Amino acid sequence: MSATGQRLHNKTALITGAGSGIGKCSALTFALQGATVIVNDLDAGKGKETAEEIRAAGGVASFIQADVTDPASVEAMARQALERHGRIDVLFNNAGISGVGALHEVEPDVWDRVMRVNIRGVYLPSKYVLPSMMERKSGVIINMSSCVAEIGLAKRASYSATKGAVLALTKSMQVDYAPYGIRVNALLPGTILTPFVENYLKQSYEDPEAAVESIKKRQLSGELGRPEDVAQAALFLASDESKFMMGSPLYIDGGVVFGKNA
Numbered sequence: 001m002s003a004t005g006q007r008l009h010n011k012t013a014l015i016t017g018a019g020s021g022i023g024k025c026s027a028l029t030f031a032l033q034g035a036t037v038i039v040n041d042l043d044a045g046k047g048k049e050t051a052e053e054i055r056a057a058g059g060v061a062s063f064i065q066a067d068v069t070d071p072a073s074v075e076a077m078a079r080q081a082l083e084r085h086g087r088i089d090v091l092f093n094n095a096g097i098s099g100v101g102a103l104h105e106v107e108p109d110v111w112d113r114v115m116r117v118n119i120r121g122v123y124l125p126s127k128y129v130l131p132s133m134m135e136r137k138s139g140v141i142i143n144m145s146s147c148v149a150e151i152g153l154a155k156r157a158s159y160s161a162t163k164g165a166v167l168a169l170t171k172s173m174q175v176d177y178a179p180y181g182i183r184v185n186a187l188l189p190g191t192i193l194t195p196f197v198e199n200y201l202k203q204s205y206e207d208p209e210a211a212v213e214s215i216k217k218r219q220l221s222g223e224l225g226r227p228e229d230v231a232q233a234a235l236f237l238a239s240d241e242s243k244f245m246m247g248s249p250l251y252i253d254g255g256v257v258f259g260k261n262a
């Protein structure tokens with residue numbers, strides 16, 4: 001459990017895909033720093049569990065189920081969140097899915113699904129939350145990219161295409177919304193041990209243990225990252241402490257992008 005404090009005092013944060021992994025950890029971290037957290041997930045069981053854990057820890061949270069790829073469902077989520085809380089200070093576009101395979105191995109339906117969740121899933125929540133931020137001339141958007149936006153990794157064709165798109169979109173959004181006092185930044189994690197990675201390892205490797213060892217070697221840290229590592233970076237981007245960061249990629253990757261293991 002993260003430290004408590006007031007770094008997000010008086011702020012309301014909407015986090016997509018907060019029923020698991022990095023989103024869940026960020027929801028708990030934000031709440032313990034004074035934020036009112038709106039937990040979104042497609043999976044109602046997991047999302048409600050996150051909100052309950054926050055409340056049990058003394059924080060303020062509610063759950064809204066929505067599929068980030070569905071315009072009607074996302075518009076309803078934004079409307080409900082604004083009706084409940086009056087404003088959304090921080091939108092963390094975190095929901096995402098993995099896509100495994102070299103390009104020729106990826107079936108068109110898998111390609112489309114990865115594009116829909118990972119890119120449309122950033123576009124739609126932003127589209128429906130931005131007008132309220134623009135009206136208030138204030139807001140923070142955090143988009144979940146990945147270190148694969150910057151480096152080539154084997155068998156990640158669809159996934160890396162989406163995360164590169166999210167990074168480019170972040171920069172473009174920042175230019176459009178800077179005049180409205182809105183900051184838009186991206187997170188670029190390395191490999192973080194979450195259910196997403198556990199499933200991916202099981203699905204893609206005959207020996208998941210050996211795969212973990214090779215991933216550890218790829219990162220200068222010699223270890224996989226933890227959801228807390230990314231949640232702390234998200235907390236920084238969400239808070240006023242990062243007010244001079246605009247359109248930036250923030251790497252939390254154990255050195256995988258800029259380091260080189262001999």
Ligand code: NAD
Binds near residue numbers: 066094096192195
């Ligand atoms: P996770 O699978 O543990 O959690 C993702 C959550 O998103 C799940 O609760 C899932 O139900 C939800 N979700 C999926 N599709 C959704 C949809 N259409 N609408 C709403 N919610 C939906 O994954 P994680 O590892 O915590 O990853 C979170 C984000 O971080 C993803 O965007 C992922 O690409 C990115 N990321 C993860 C890693 C890593 O190594 N774990 C590295 C870089 C980037």
